[in-house]
Amino acid sequence: MSKKPIFKVIASLAAIFVLAGGAYLALNRSPTNPDYASGHPGVEVIIDVPTGATGSEIAKTLFTKGVVKSSGAFFARAVADPRSSQIAPGAHRVQSHISAREALDQLLDTKRITNLIRVAEGAWTSEIFSQLMAQNFSEITVDKALRSLKFPAGFGINGVYPAGDTSLEGVFFPAQYSFGKGTSSLMALQAMMDRFAVESVNSGIAAGTSDFSPLQLLTIASLVQAEGDPSDFGKISQVVRNRLKVGMPLQLDTTIHYITHTRGKVFLSTNATRIASPYNTYLHYGLPPGPINNPGRAAMDAAVHPTPGNWIFFITVKPGDTRFTDSNAQFLKWKSEYEKNLASGAFGKTS
Numbered sequence: 586m587s588k589k590p591i592f593k594v595i596a597s598l599a600a601i602f603v604l605a606g607g608a609y610l611a612l613n614r615s616p617t618n619p620d621y622a623s624g625h626p627g628v629e630v631i632i633d634v635p636t637g638a639t640g641s642e643i644a645k646t647l648f649t650k651g652v653v654k655s656s657g658a659f660f661a662r663a664v665a666d667p668r669s670s671q672i673a674p675g676a677h678r679v680q681s682h683i684s685a686r687e688a689l690d691q692l693l694d695t696k697r698i699t700n701l702i703r704v705a706e707g708a709w710t711s712e713i714f715s716q717l718m719a720q721n722f723s724e725i726t727v728d729k730a731l732r733s734l735k736f737p738a739g740f741g742i743n744g745v746y747p748a749g750d751t752s753l754e755g756v757f758f759p760a761q762y763s764f765g766k767g768t769s770s771l772m773a774l775q776a777m778m779d780r781f782a783v784e785s786v787n788s789g790i791a792a793g794t795s796d797f798s799p800l801q802l803l804t805i806a807s808l809v810q811a812e813g814d815p816s817d818f819g820k821i822s823q824v825v826r827n828r829l830k831v832g833m834p835l836q837l838d839t840t841i842h843y844i845t846h847t848r849g850k851v852f853l854s855t856n857a858t859r860i861a862s863p864y865n866t867y868l869h870y871g872l873p874p875g876p877i878n879n880p881g882r883a884a885m886d887a888a889v890h891p892t893p894g895n896w897i898f899f900i901t902v903k904p905g906d907t908r909f910t911d912s913n914a915q916f917l918k919w920k921s922e923y924e925k926n927l928a929s930g931a932f933g934k935t936s
Contacts, residue, residue: 618657620685627651627681631699632692635765636674636772640664643672643692651681652688659685668693675700675763698763704777706759706881707810709846713757713777713879722770730771737782739791739799755803755876756781781879788885796826800875806888807876811839813899815883817907819892820899824909825872827897835866843877851932903931 630650634643640663644656653659662685663669672692676699679691691697702716714727731753740756757774758781764773785791790802797805809821828835838853844862858867863874880888896909898916903926908919926932 617655618661619654620658621654621682623684623687626683626687629678630681632677632679633766634672634674634677634692636768638674638765640669647679647688650679652679652683653685654682659688662686662689673698673701673761673763674765674768676766695761695763700763702762702764702773704757704759704762704879706884707807707878708757708759709843709878710753710757711846717770717773720764722773726770727774730769730774733771734775734778736778737785737791739793740785740803755807755879757879758784759879759881784882784885788882789889790885794889801872802888803880803885804872804876806880806884807878808835808837808839808873809887810880810884811843811878812837813901813907814905817899817909818884818887819890820894820896820909822887822891823894824896824899826891827895827911829871831897832870833897834868834870835872837866840864840866840873840877851927902926 630652632643632646632650632652634646640660641656644653644660644663647653647659648656666689669689672689673695677692678697678699679688683691695701700720702713702720704713704716714724717727718724736756757777760777760780762773762777764776782791785799785803790806791799793799793802805822805825808825809818813821825835836858841853841857841860842848842850844860844864845857858865861868863869864877866873894909895911897911898913899907899909900916900919900923901907902919902923910916910919
């Protein structure tokens with residue numbers, strides 16, 4: 586049992602800058618590529634970078650909007666700087682009348698992306714949908730897109746939309762996403778799922794193991810993600826395995842939080858552990874029927890490669906202090922310590 590759900594963001598932007606070496610040489614040799622001096626910016630303008638935009642297209646847009654003094658100046662700068670491959674599609678707030686170097690820096694600043702979608706590690710799929718709708722993707726198009734997604738092998742039902750929206754947990758990889766103007770709900774969701782497909786293969790989850798299917802490993806990853814800090818992921822993964830092996834119920838608080846859709850709560854009432862749901866790991870033995878969130882890569886790795894150990898119990902006694910043991914007596918002592926810390930406010934607001 587852990588008492589500290591985690592909710593973090595990681596960064597990962599798709600490379601969309603396509604550059605032509607021959608064109609670069611031509612521009613670099615041309616004397617007609619003037620550049621603004623640094624330090625004298627004008628008003629902000631919105632620069633929309635479509636998905637798949639080429640370097641020359643971005644340079645032309647910047648020139649047309651009055652950001653750079655010439656498209657050639659920006660193009661030459663971008664070709665010479667490998668960071669240009671990290672420019673994300675989407676709407677960027679960029680100042681006018683700036684140098685090509687400053688324009689590149691501002692396009693790379695994620696704080697200037699107006700439609701950035703941050704999918705946190707451990708986010709529920711419902712929270713991802715809410716973010717999409719906040720960016721003007723309609724509920725109708727999102728719902729329709731779900732039925733056209735191409736699921737990775739081992740997930741969904743024969744590669745198509747699964748029954749029940751809870752089955753969609755886990756297959757949208759946590760990262761930062763920015764989509765160009767005209768991106769459909771299907772394109773946006775498929776991009777998140779395609780990123781998950783890559784990470785599931787690289788982590789080993791997609792291959793499964795002799796003991797667990799890909800979906801079961803993803804479910805373990807989601808439990809690991811919800812239950813602790815990254816430094817403890819491997820141990821938590823082993824605790825799950827150890828409890829399953831001895832036929833002990835998992836009794837993980839975060840599965841109850843998933844059922845009730847509550848975050849940030851530490852205290853769990855006895856009544857809450859009696860909620861009738863297949864995801865209630867206090868009432869039911871074994872793994873939940875599916876993931877309880879969308880886990881990040883570290884949790885996925887831990888699901889496949891647990892830290893060896895004989896632990897059966899774990900508890901976060903106070904923030905930053907999670908302890909593991911195979912002794913029920915030791916666990917009860919630590920639980921008493923946790924309860925004292927909870928009552929003293931060590932965990933902050935708990936309800």
